[in-house]
Amino acid sequence: MSMINEITLIAVVVAIACALPGVFLVLRGATMVSDAITHTVLLGIVLAFFITQDLNSPLLMIGATLVGLATVWLIETIQRSNLVSNDAAIGIVFPLFFSIAIILITFYAGDVHLDEDAVLMGELAFAPFRRLDLWGYDLGPQSLWVMFIILIINSVFIFFFYKELKVTTFDPAFAAAIGFSPVVIHYALMTLVSLTAVGAYDSVGSILIVGFMVGPALSGYILTHSLNKMIGITVIMAIINSVSGVRLAFFFDTTIAGMIAVVTGSTTLLILIFSPKKGLFQHQISQNRARRNLNKEIEKMA
Amino acid sequence: MTKLRWFSIAILLVLISGCSTDNNTNRNDSETVSIVTTTSFLTDLVETIGGENVSVTGLMGPGVDPHDYQPSTSDITAMGEANIVIYNGLNLEERFAEVFDQLGERDVLTIVAADALDEASMLFDPEESDFQTVDPHIWFSVSRWKQVTQYIADELSAYDPDNAENYRRNAAEYLDELDELAHYVENRVEEVPEKSRYLVTAHDAFQYFGEEFNFEVVGLQGLNTRTEAGTGDISEMASFIVEKEINAVFVESSVSPRSIEALIEATNSRGHQLKNAGELYSDALGSSEDDADTYITMYRSNVDTIVSALNEN
Numbered sequence: 001m002s003m004i005n006e007i008t009l010i011a012v013v014v015a016i017a018c019a020l021p022g023v024f025l026v027l028r029g030a031t032m033v034s035d036a037i038t039h040t041v042l043l044g045i046v047l048a049f050f051i052t053q054d055l056n057s058p059l060l061m062i063g064a065t066l067v068g069l070a071t072v073w074l075i076e077t078i079q080r081s082n083l084v085s086n087d088a089a090i091g092i093v094f095p096l097f098f099s100i101a102i103i104l105i106t107f108y109a110g111d112v113h114l115d116e117d118a119v120l121m122g123e124l125a126f127a128p129f130r131r132l133d134l135w136g137y138d139l140g141p142q143s144l145w146v147m148f149i150i151l152i153i154n155s156v157f158i159f160f161f162y163k164e165l166k167v168t169t170f171d172p173a174f175a176a177a178i179g180f181s182p183v184v185i186h187y188a189l190m191t192l193v194s195l196t197a198v199g200a201y202d203s204v205g206s207i208l209i210v211g212f213m214v215g216p217a218l219s220g221y222i223l224t225h226s227l228n229k230m231i232g233i234t235v236i237m238a239i240i241n242s243v244s245g246v247r248l249a250f251f252f253d254t255t256i257a258g259m260i261a262v263v264t265g266s267t268t269l270l271i272l273i274f275s276p277k278k279g280l281f282q283h284q285i286s287q288n289r290a291r292r293n294l295n296k297e298i299e300k301m302a
Numbered sequence: 303m304t305k306l307r308w309f310s311i312a313i314l315l316v317l318i319s320g321c322s323t324d325n326n327t328n329r330n331d332s333e334t335v336s337i338v339t340t341t342s343f344l345t346d347l348v349e350t351i352g353g354e355n356v357s358v359t360g361l362m363g364p365g366v367d368p369h370d371y372q373p374s375t376s377d378i379t380a381m382g383e384a385n386i387v388i389y390n391g392l393n394l395e396e397r398f399a400e401v402f403d404q405l406g407e408r409d410v411l412t413i414v415a416a417d418a419l420d421e422a423s424m425l426f427d428p429e430e431s432d433f434q435t436v437d438p439h440i441w442f443s444v445s446r447w448k449q450v451t452q453y454i455a456d457e458l459s460a461y462d463p464d465n466a467e468n469y470r471r472n473a474a475e476y477l478d479e480l481d482e483l484a485h486y487v488e489n490r491v492e493e494v495p496e497k498s499r500y501l502v503t504a505h506d507a508f509q510y511f512g513e514e515f516n517f518e519v520v521g522l523q524g525l526n527t528r529t530e531a532g533t534g535d536i537s538e539m540a541s542f543i544v545e546k547e548i549n550a551v552f553v554e555s556s557v558s559p560r561s562i563e564a565l566i567e568a569t570n571s572r573g574h575q576l577k578n579a580g581e582l583y584s585d586a587l588g589s590s591e592d593d594a595d596t597y598i599t600m601y602r603s604n605v606d607t608i609v610s611a612l613n614e615n
Contacts, residue, residue, distance in 0.1 A: 003382050004375075125373040129381065129401040255372045
């Protein structure tokens with residue numbers, strides 16, 4: 001398979017894997033959790049580096065995942081206290097973890113090329129070069145397999161806990177009333193978000209994770225009111241964005257992650273403006289219509 | 303809709319199973335050897351040695367900090383088709399390390415420039431720390447760069463014996479030019495009085511230059527261009543500059559001038575006149591308009607900038 005096809009395939013798999021948990025992040029108004037994780041993983045990498053003193057150790061990846069988990073769990077706990085809003089909880093945790101990492105680096109490792117990039121590849125263009133070899137067979141790019149497994153985990157989770165996710169997302173009070181604790185399902189969901197973000201970071205880099213988790217899910221959110229349809233539209237948008245992004249990047253000979261992010265942003269914005277149900281355009285039309293009707297009523301009365 | 307989800311997953315499965323075993327390395331079969339190089343210094347060197355027998359694709363263009371490099375799609379196509387990959391080593395191209403290892407396992411010859419030098423001749427990061435890091439900026443030592451030239455010429459000759467004669471001849475000519483460059487630098491440096499031979503820059507890129515041509519080199523940041531200089535670094539450095547009566551500092555083409563500007567302000571506020579003496583090329587060559595697009599013109603440009611700035615008292 002040619003390089004462009006492999007990159008396209010990786011992009012599509014990562015996009016869907018990210019978009020599925022992204023649906024629930026959008027619905028719960030916690031989209032920026034993805035941004036927080038892509039920054040706080042640095043703390044995990046730094047801490048693991050102090051233990052191993054080796055930039056190539058697999059422990060650094062594990063450290064990244066654990067701090068990713070700590071990030072989402074801490075955000076979840078702060079939100080649960082109901083003292084602050086969702087985004088404020090993210091705003092507390094993300095700078096705290098990230099700056100601890102920066103301080104540790106300047107204290108102890110100022111002369112080591114130590115940052116996220118050194119451990120997590122974070123470059124979609126390089127993904128086809130890292131291959132998975134088993135028993136002498138070339139099984140394709142390593143990140144394709146990693147993200148495919150994460151995609152399956154995410155799909156299975158949403159498939160089996162669909163009802164629970166739905167009720168805890170839209171009506172947590174009702175969920176609690178019927179004896180179902182939303183806490184477990186939320187923590188499980190956030191764990192998946194963290195796992196997906198760290199896995200995707202290694203394959204595609206940080207900008208794209210935010211784009212993949214937020215863009216397609218937001219498109220789905222604007223286009224429909226049904227959760228089922230929203231998931232479907234999200235997956236379709238994830239595929240459209242990543243395929244056209246990769247093709248355009250090859251056409252213009254530029255950075256792939258950047259191009260996919262631009263396409264994702266553009267399609268989401270277009271849908272936001274022109275959506276037949278909730279779009280800004282439609283909104284303006286119906287407002288004008290309402291005003292005209294109101295004017296007519298006033299004229300009649302006069 | 304769940305049907306649709308499973309449908310798309312099924313499609314993916316089919317795609318993946320279809321792509322498993324074929325090795326897609328369609329290597330270039332034409333006459334010339336396809337070579338991919340990382341830094342612009344290596345691109346220049348390999349083009350010089352290889353001449354018409356090779357086609358070189360340099361990944362990092364002029365003014366690009368290796369740390370901030372973003373691959374374009376033509377870069378990765380070139381990497382996919384390359385016969386040989388040549389890189390600096392010593393963790394300079396950290397993000398590529400895994401990719402190059404993988405290419406090495408797939409019939410691509412990987413040449414590491416730093417392999418030309420023995421470990422005893424490496425310099426370490428000057429800052430005391432728990433982790434000893436080798437300074438990767440080996441191109442600023444002309445004598446070491448000569449060893450690299452010889453090494454790459456030998457490796458190319460071994461890979462492509464038919465044209466070995468050409469590679470050796472080109473390398474020999476280039477070694478003479480490098481000797482000439484070293485003479486030029488020595489003569490220019492002589493013009494600077496010994497007590498003012500201080501080179502203050504944003505990050506520690508010029509240690510090899512300092513060692514070879516008797517300059518005291520002081521970098522504001524460590525080797526890593528990503529970490530910012532702290533306030534303590536700046537005020538310490540300002541005291542140092544006042545004490546040694548240094549009157550010129552330099553910015554680097556691929557590093558943000560911010561911290562050097564802060565240093566100038568800090569020093570001037572102590573009543574000592576310090577000026578920004580211009581731009582040095584550190585991690586990449588310049589453009590052809592600045593006449594710094596080859597290793598030799600870049601080196602001359604740096605030395606001219608340094609000498610004329612430090613001589614102005």
